[in-house]
Amino acid sequence: MNDLDALAALLTSLDGHGYRAYKRIEGAWSGPGFTLLVDHVQPDPFATPTRLRVRLPHATHGLPADLWANRPRRVGFLNHLLRVFQRALQSCPGVGSGRSCVFFVDAGGAEVLERAAACAGPDYLELRFRVGLPAKGRTVLGRAAARLLTQVLPQAVEVLRAPNLDEAEARRWANLTEDHARLQDRLTELGLVAFVRDGSVLPRKSGVSSEPLADAVPFESPPELRVTLDTLHHGPVTGMGLPEGVTVITGGGFHGKTTLLEALELGVYPHAPGDGREWVVTRENAVKVKSEDGRAVTGVYLTPFIHDLPRGASTDAFSTPDASGSTSLAAAIMEALELGADTLLLDEDTSATNLLVRDARMQRLVRRETITPLIDRVRELHQRLGVSTVLVTGGSGDYLDVADRVLLLEHYRARDATAAARAVAQELPTGRAVGDPAHPLAVRPRVPLPEGLDPRRGHREKIQARSVNELLYGPETVDLRGLDQLVDPSQVRAIGHLIARIHHRAGRDTLRALLEQLEAELDERGLIALAPLPELARPRRFEVGATLNRLRRLRVETV
Known part of the structure; x- marks a missing residue:
């Protein structure tokens, strides 16, 4: 040499x-x-x-x-x-x-x-x-x-x-990520979906910045939800343990409820020391879902939420190149469940209202409704499928009837308002009819087919991450703005190469099985086995599946 x-x-x-x-x-x-x-x-x-x-x-x-x-x-x-x-x-x-x-x-x-x-x-x-x-x-x-x-x-x-x-600083990074993984593993056995340590700094300088706000109010857990967890390297840590079930986060505008949800959705990842969100830990299978007008939906079982369409069109394997807000949100929920999500995170600001709730007046007026709103499924999601929901809302008071707990954000401080919310719900009944939904809540796996997954444009493979919001895959540009848990263009690049792997295996296994196989291979061989590129970062299977689901050329078979 x-x-x-x-x-x-x-x-x-x-x-x-x-x-x-x-x-x-x-x-x-x-x-x-x-x-x-x-x-x-x-x-x-x-x-x-x-x-x-x-x-x-x-x-x-x-x-x-x-x-x-x-x-x-x-x-x-x-x-x-x-x-x-x-x-x-x-x-x-x-x-x-x-x-x-x-x-x-x-x-x-x-x-x-x-x-x-x-x-x-x-x-x-x-x-x-x-x-x-x-x-x-x-x-x-x-x-x-x-x-x-x-x-x-x-x-x-x-x-x-x-x-x-600086070995001490290197050890600080290693210890912090190991403790994040340990707490994440413990959340399920403790019956929690998330943990936010007291003193965490959740607000960012701006909506497009990852830097903490210098004069932000540090997070303080409500006494009713305060827990202390053991760590390997940092001793006992105390903060809010968010229990399984249905949690409503509410409060006035600009009081911090969306900021808390954004911290929870990114708590699936460890954070760098000094970020302020190092001790926000969310279950690794938590998925943020939202409405995306105009996205493609392919072969998704939407019947638990959308059904009885005019002219008898079926929603058992529903496809459209141009989904509405309610259809896209229903698809996002069912796609997340298909891939094994155990926690759904939603913000009413980015969710179609008619899929969240129908109030008593609209129930009385509109008799032939094709939508079963989430409010009529949210408890069933937890009781039948073990899937918890965390919803930020400032205007859908009907959710007070179905919430296991209610967090109220005032001046960026959280307090447990569950008892007060139940008293309000009892004093001011909504009058909305609550019945058993006519269609069963179930998940139907899909098998992706190789046609539509070819990464070639002409005779050359084309996989390019233009940003964290856009993937060029073969002849198609995939809009990823709806995937709030994608944080790095290198994840997008890796997703493109993972979908190319799926292309070669498509037609045999379900999407979830294929993604789990790829996860096992990444565990064993590392990201470099995907492509000889230094700019690859590991995505979760949920974002890989969500990207594939947004391919307009996607073709599937429903199991």
Whole structure:
């Protein structure tokens, strides 16, 4: 194996050549205590940057192995390592055109996700990233490239070694993600759907920011819902334990009820230290659902919510390229149940009112109704299927009749208003008729078919995450704005490659079975087995299935 001196000499000799001469540096290069692997060189300075890896044998970096002893610890530790490495690379001098001399490290944001950009193997740590090799136009700047890869990069690698890395901070990340996983595992046995520690800072600076609001009111649990849970590394933690069943979160406008729901929906992920939501822990199978006018729905069993359509059209395997608000919300609920959701999260602001509730006046006026609203199913969801519901509402008072508990947000402080809500419900009856729904609440699995799942556009596979809200898959652009629990474009990219895997297996197993098989493979082989890309972050099966469900070319068979 050649060393970095040989790489520097080669790069210097390439100075002034055409850009494709950079292909000669592909391969492995030995550095001081690490190996640089140049996997794929970009064809021109404006193309996707060059893909590299840095591999540090455990014998040379000196970091203790307990930092990555299990999956949760490994995810936290490697996220920290990526962020340290990313900061160290910011000193790279910028010269040339296009993306010259720019390093790209997929280090993530507030949520701590399993990433293809880093791995801890039996023998080494490995970081995967990209760099724009320097050029003037399409002419190689070989001396600048030599400085970039044989001086700047090795200096950054040095921060990953035990004498230079803040081990206490690395351990803080590993301990926090392990405790999040431990609490998440314990929620079911404790009969809780979520936990919010006292002192958590839930508000963000803005609706598009992940930074905590500096002067936010820290969360304080209502005494009636206060629980203390043991952790592995942080001792006992006290906060609100949200029980299973039907929970209504209410309050006046701008008092924090949606902020609490948003924290709960992202509590399925661990968060970076200092985020403020580190101790918001939600069941891993909790799914946020909402209305999405215009989305495609394919072969979904909607009859528990939508039925008896004019002209006798069936909703047992309902399809439409242009769903209404109520139809899309009903589909989102049934699709989540199909994939194994045990908790539904809803906000009335993003939910079709007619699928949430029909009041007494509309019941009296409209006799031929094709919708069974959620209010008539929500208790059945819990009692028959074991699925809890958390609903934010400021105007649907009828839900006070069916709620197991009511949280009232006033000036960003939560209090248990269950007793008061029941008194109001008894004093002011709604008069709405409550009967047994005519159609059974059940889930009908679907088998995706290979047609419609081909990722090719023309003769080439096309999978591109344009943002966290949009996936280009083959000839189709998939709108993902309705998936509030997607937090990173690298998750979207991974979803595209997972759907491509489903394409090759479609037609045999149900969607849930296929997704569970893929989850097991990711557990065993890691994200890098999907594609040799550093920009992949692990999604949940719910977001993979939800993306597939939004493909307009999707074809399914109902079991």
